[in-house]
Amino acid sequence: MQELEALARKLALAYFVQRDYETILEYLSPEFSWIGTGEVEIGKGTAQLRRYFKQERSTYEGAFTIERAWYHTVFSAPEMAVVTALLDVSSDPKSGMVMEMPLRFSAVYRREQGRWLLVHLHNSVAYTEQEKYPFLNPAAAQKNYNLLKKAVVQAKNQDALTGIYNLEGFVQRAGELRCGPQQRQYALVKFGINNFRYINRVCGFDTGDAVLCSIAGSLKEFCRTCEACGRVEKDVFALLLAYKGKADLDQRMEKLRQRLLSPEIKRKIGAEISFTAGVYLPADLCAEPMKDMLDKAFIAMESCKGEARKNKLLYYDPAMNEQRFEEERLMRQAPEALEKGEFCLYLQPQLELAEETLAGAEALVRWQRPDGTVLLPDQFIPMFEHNGFILEFDFYMLEVLCRQLRAWLDTGFEIKPISINQSRRHLCSEGYLERFCAMVDRYKVPHECIVFELTESAFVEFGGETMALARQLHQQGFLLAIDDFGTGYASLHSVSRMAADILKIDRSLLENFETNPRSRVILQKVVEMARETQMISVCEGVETPEQKGYLKQLGCDWIQGFLYARPMPAQAFGQNCLKRR
Structure with a gap:
């Protein structure tokens, strides 16, 4: 007292x-x-x-x-x-x-x-x-x-920032509506803003708050009197919507997507935003606790990964629970799998277009499980990122690569630069670069043999940290690459200021270039920007001779894709791609 x-x-x-x-x-x-x-x-x-x-x-x-x-x-x-x-x-x-x-x-x-x-x-x-x-x-x-x-x-x-319901308020109001006197068919929708932290990072937290308030205002206008909306987490919103069928619900969600932000906010952030929505259609509205229903909508929302998340509407299916349990089981098995050497090094060659010779390769990974099944990175890397296991995993794969490079060097092979992906989580780890260099030096691998690769989003989200890292990498003799360029919020101006050596152009910029004049112009300008900022341009996902020919015409430096070579085990790469000095 x-x-x-x-x-x-x-x-x-x-x-x-x-x-x-x-x-x-x-x-x-x-x-x-x-x-x-x-x-x-x-x-x-x-x-x-x-x-x-x-x-x-x-x-x-x-x-x-x-x-x-x-x-x-x-x-x-x-x-x-x-x-x-x-x-x-x-x-x-x-x-x-x-x-x-x-x-x-x-x-x-x-x-x-x-x-x-x-x-x-x-x-x-x-x-x-x-x-x-x-x-x-x-x-x-x-x-x-x-x-x-x-x-x-x-x-x-009430949510203090946006003025709409918070989680508790939404649960209470939705509970009142769903079991009201008028029997309606309701859908529970939960959606999150994709890459919202980049808006906060690039535009500032005040602008991020303005985006959330604009979305909340749109939701209030969108909802009818018999419906409810709320901000239930940082950038996650919930809706209880009356609907007549899936087609009707899909149409309404598309209308919401089109007017999610006010024109003023769109101009302020200079970019469109996308969301991923999970939908749960309860058989009996009053049979389940509202928070359990929200969990099912969230499971549907989280079941879509990668670029497919953009403006995606996913309906809950009980099989999603099984998928979630399988992911949790894999996560429990990962540390032991690491000890047993189940994660295998793969390499995908990169072609230098002018001379049609091997330019380098990208180090990849496959999970070879004891039952003979092989898991691709998309099936486990996002889990490792989510729970932090990626920090240990990245160093494990770095050591596997360094050990292989040392073996090739000892047997007289000529080594081209090998790019290795590193999680942006490392950028906040104290002493990370020192540990990275110590691992490479333990196997006496020349630093110029390794390209340090970060996604475009990491360059935007951790701009200052990445610039400092780039300087330190260059001092140590490593190269730095921007991966997946064209999938995030980076502007040409911001990329030109980033001290990177290689620009890896995402496959999405290559799609439909034959029929879409705008795609051709954008691709051309990206290649020109890389050349004028003294970066090596590498286009990913090249699968047809027409794509290869057009990139060569534009002056793209390297290509990577199934047309040239698929990812292959390290042993096959050494046998088929490397030459002796």
Whole structure:
């Protein structure tokens, strides 16, 4: 109790005497709401409070004096408490503004992450004309109580940033709708914004917040009165939609995609955004807990990986649960598989177009399981990325590659540069490059034999870290490659500033070039940009002679794809592709 009263006293001093608004904000819950003395003074969220503080300071810049103060804890529980305060406050007479106010506060605290934060504040001014009458005005008290209750409930169920329902509010409202008197057919939709963290990184968190608010506004307009929407996680939204059939639902979701962002926000971020949505169609709306239904929609949303995620609408199927269990089983088996050497090195050759000779290769991996099945990287690498196992896995594959390169060098083979993929998670690991170099040097592999490869998204998300890494790699004699260019948010200007040596053009830029003039122009400009910024251009996914001929005409340096060679075991690569010095 003393702790809470001391905190209330500290906040009162900060607000009235010190006028230190930033200290106050440190002790507010993200779901903070308040009721003030003004007729319409009801607010929520720190953003609105900042605006209120700014307006208040423009009205009166001076400090107040607290003549009398009394603090009392009227309710206390492990996670919630209420403190009442009575203050007599007066303004500085020299300011030209004379104010003397007997104030009363009710402060609601909630324990969040191990500390007490203010979740709601109710402020009133004593009505001095009735000070002689020790009675309660029931009508006024009931009105104030109802306002307070409404504000607290609203703050509890409403997302502070966007103003739509949060998870708890959505679950409650959706529960009311689905079992209402009118029997409707409902679909539960959960969708996430693809690559949202890149928007935060490139455009700033304020712009990211504006994107979320724009989406929330679109959802409110999109939903009918019998439907509900909410922001249930950082960049994940939920919808309860009435529908007549799958075709109707697909059509509505396409309309939502088209108007998800306001034109103003689109211009601000300079890019379209895409989402991946999971849909659960319950057989009996009232038979399952709402959160279980949300989980099933999430499983559907997460079942699509890679580029196929863009604007994808996936319906939940019980088989998805089996797929999820299989992924978890594989994840449990991965450490032992690493010890047993089940992950095998594969290499896909790259062709130098001008001379039609071997230019290099990309190191890949296959999981050769004891039962004879072979898993491709897409079936396990995303899992390793998600749970952090990729950090250990990358170094394991680096060692496998270095051991193989040492063997080829010892037997007199001429080695071309081999690119190896590295997770962007390493960029936040202290001492990563030192460990990388130590591994290569242990096998005495010349640094120029290895190309360090990062995806385009890593260059955008970790721009500063990647620039520093590029400088250090060059000092050590390694090359740096941008992989999958054309799949993310990187602009030509930002890529031109990145100190990379090789630009790997994603196969998506090569698709339909024969029939789409715009694709040909974009591909041409990317190749020109690589040449003018002194990067080697490598086009991935080349499968036809026509594609190869067009790339050669454009002046593309290297190609990689099934037309030239498929990924092959390291032993076959040595036998079929390498030459002796």
